[in-house]
Amino acid sequence: MTPDLKVGIGALELPNPVMLASGTCGYGLEMIPHGDIAALGAVVVKGLSLRPSPGNPPPRIVETPSGMLNSIGLENIGLDAFLADKLPKLRRLGARVIVNFYGGCRDDYRELAARLDGVEGVHALEMNISCPNVERGGVLIGQEPEEVHKAVAAVRGATRLPLLVKLTPNVTDIRLTARAAAEAGADALTLINTLQGMAVDVESRRPALARIVGGLSGPAIRPVAVRMVWQVRQALAIPIIGCGGIWTARDALEFLIAGATAVQLGTVNFTHPDRWVDVLAGIEAYLLRHKLERVTDLIGALEA
Amino acid sequence: MLLTIRAARRLTEDFHLLELDWPAGMAEPLPGQFVMVRTREGTDPLWRRPLGVHDVRHVKGAVVVSLLFQVVGPTTRDLSGLAPGAALDLLGPHGRGFKLDAAEHWLVSGGRGIAPLFYVARILNRTGAPCRAFLGGRTAGHILRERDLARLGCRVEVATDDGSRGRRGLVTDLLDRALARLSARRRAGVMLLGCGPHGMLKAVAAVAAAKGVAAQVSVDPLMACGRGLCLGCTVQSPGGYRLACQHGPVFNVHDLSWGAR
Numbered sequence: 001m002t003p004d005l006k007v008g009i010g011a012l013e014l015p016n017p018v019m020l021a022s023g024t025c026g027y028g029l030e031m032i033p034h035g036d037i038a039a040l041g042a043v044v045v046k047g048l049s050l051r052p053s054p055g056n057p058p059p060r061i062v063e064t065p066s067g068m069l070n071s072i073g074l075e076n077i078g079l080d081a082f083l084a085d086k087l088p089k090l091r092r093l094g095a096r097v098i099v100n101f102y103g104g105c106r107d108d109y110r111e112l113a114a115r116l117d118g119v120e121g122v123h124a125l126e127m128n129i130s131c132p133n134v135e136r137g138g139v140l141i142g143q144e145p146e147e148v149h150k151a152v153a154a155v156r157g158a159t160r161l162p163l164l165v166k167l168t169p170n171v172t173d174i175r176l177t178a179r180a181a182a183e184a185g186a187d188a189l190t191l192i193n194t195l196q197g198m199a200v201d202v203e204s205r206r207p208a209l210a211r212i213v214g215g216l217s218g219p220a221i222r223p224v225a226v227r228m229v230w231q232v233r234q235a236l237a238i239p240i241i242g243c244g245g246i247w248t249a250r251d252a253l254e255f256l257i258a259g260a261t262a263v264q265l266g267t268v269n270f271t272h273p274d275r276w277v278d279v280l281a282g283i284e285a286y287l288l289r290h291k292l293e294r295v296t297d298l299i300g301a302l303e304a
Numbered sequence: 305m306l307l308t309i310r311a312a313r314r315l316t317e318d319f320h321l322l323e324l325d326w327p328a329g330m331a332e333p334l335p336g337q338f339v340m341v342r343t344r345e346g347t348d349p350l351w352r353r354p355l356g357v358h359d360v361r362h363v364k365g366a367v368v369v370s371l372l373f374q375v376v377g378p379t380t381r382d383l384s385g386l387a388p389g390a391a392l393d394l395l396g397p398h399g400r401g402f403k404l405d406a407a408e409h410w411l412v413s414g415g416r417g418i419a420p421l422f423y424v425a426r427i428l429n430r431t432g433a434p435c436r437a438f439l440g441g442r443t444a445g446h447i448l449r450e451r452d453l454a455r456l457g458c459r460v461e462v463a464t465d466d467g468s469r470g471r472r473g474l475v476t477d478l479l480d481r482a483l484a485r486l487s488a489r490r491r492a493g494v495m496l497l498g499c500g501p502h503g504m505l506k507a508v509a510a511v512a513a514a515k516g517v518a519a520q521v522s523v524d525p526l527m528a529c530g531r532g533l534c535l536g537c538t539v540q541s542p543g544g545y546r547l548a549c550q551h552g553p554v555f556n557v558h559d560l561s562w563g564a565r
Contacts, residue, residue: 072534
């Protein structure tokens with residue numbers, strides 16, 4: 001008997017709980033050589049802004065123990081180019097597409113959401129209010145519960161699509177911003193974006209990144225992410241998509257058991273572009289081994 | 305993709321060469337392209353490491369790809385311990401390589417910068433096109449493949465920082481003097497192909513500008529993925545940012561901004 005991997009995130013029904021995280025899989029098309037992207041739960045494309053953005057000056061990345069820092073600065077081709085050049089191909093392939101987007105102000109968020117509403121081939125939106133790299137908007141909105149509420153409510157009013165809100169972990173209590181997003185109409189929360197970090201080249205005494213501070217990702221942050229997923233699961237009923245340093249199926253299972261309905265693979269795609277195939281197979285094998293009929297039986301199954 | 309090591313040898317103290325059986329289903333690398341390798345399970349180091357393709361030979365219908373590297377960290381240390389028959393996890397080839405369409409090509413290398421340039425000499429030898437090589441390095445042990453380049457028909461000149469091999473001084477000074485001896489007409493047919501530390505490449509760009517010759521260089525910023533996913537390996541160009549892994553790693557010198565690090 002094959003276990004049932006289907007999960008529902010609000011009105012969004014997915015064949016399985018494995019997604020690729022925004023900013024780590026291009027616009028999805030880049031992953032075609034590594035597997036059938038229609039077999040993924042969903043692909044979350046690179047964060048889009050209304051107009052193309054060149055991103056931050058180099059150096060933009062540095063490797064750290066079991067992790068990496070980045071200050072890419074949300075470089076992207078802009079909404080129009082995505083709709084014209086990328087989305088038609090994703091649609092033809094049958095991929096479930098979640099569009100990650102960000103703005104510099106609330107009006108940008110609203111306009112992006114309104115323009116993506118009802119676009120064929122866009123299955124859901126993921127609102128990025130948590131990028132630590134863009135000086136305007138971004139982290140300022142994501143760290144204040146009141147600002148989160150206002151921004152999410154504005155977007156909620158502009159779209160009927162399932163709305164995911166990706167939260168920053170750079171707060172004292174993640175439950176406060178999580179509750180604000182849920183109350184403002186989010187259908188799900190993506191937890192977590194990168195943790196702020198910094199590295200120094202001691203020989204030159206310069207920061208490793210041109211922007212000095214960047215976002216830490218990779219297995220180094222996984223325990224923080226699992227903890228935040230569990231905390232929010234305890235506090236709220238809203239579906240959670242767990243994200244942060246998943247390297248193997250075992251890691252993905254950790255998030256599901258802690259309370260995530262689905263997971264996103266991010267940094268691992270850089271080293272193992274086909275790892276999601278193994279993670280999917282590993283989740284299925286686990287369910288068989290533990291005689292579970294549905295992956296949903298596992299969600300929040302932590303024996304605490 | 306797991307590839308099999310066919311041969312492994314130490315060239316000098318720090319420098320090693322690996323030969324790999326290249327699977328029939330994989331695209332054959334072009335000169336200047338690179339591969340991404342990893343040697344360990346687990347997450348330290350987290351990223352694969354980019355290595356320029358050093359040589360491609362056809363041996364009895366099979367494709368043999370060589371990688372030349374200097375031991376600088378955990379991955380290259382692991383690579384230096386691989387024996388024939390061992391497997392290497394490799395992705396690629398990636399990137400855009402050298403355009404070889406000039407009347408004559410001059411290779412300018414600093415230390416391990418010879419890695420992608422040797423393959424160019426191989427191609428030029430096949431087509432019978434003229435080739436010169438200027439090899440620079442800290443010391444004699446950092447001058448690599450000198451005799452093999454000569455065997456491929458390259459005229460080779462060497463400079464080391466300590467004078468232990470060739471002239472004492474900078475490889476770009478050798479280059480500058482050699483260009484100065486050419487007629488303007490012949491200079492117009494020269495294409496410089498450079499690979500080495502940033503400071504050396506900057507000097508190649510300056511010599512190229514001063515002498516009015518064309519030049520391409522291969523750059524080596526930190527890379528997480530090598531395939532345009534992470535957008536991390538950005539370099540500055542006068543027209544905006546470019547990705548070393550996709551628009552490069554080989555660039556025309558005019559397409560890079562040399563003021564920035």
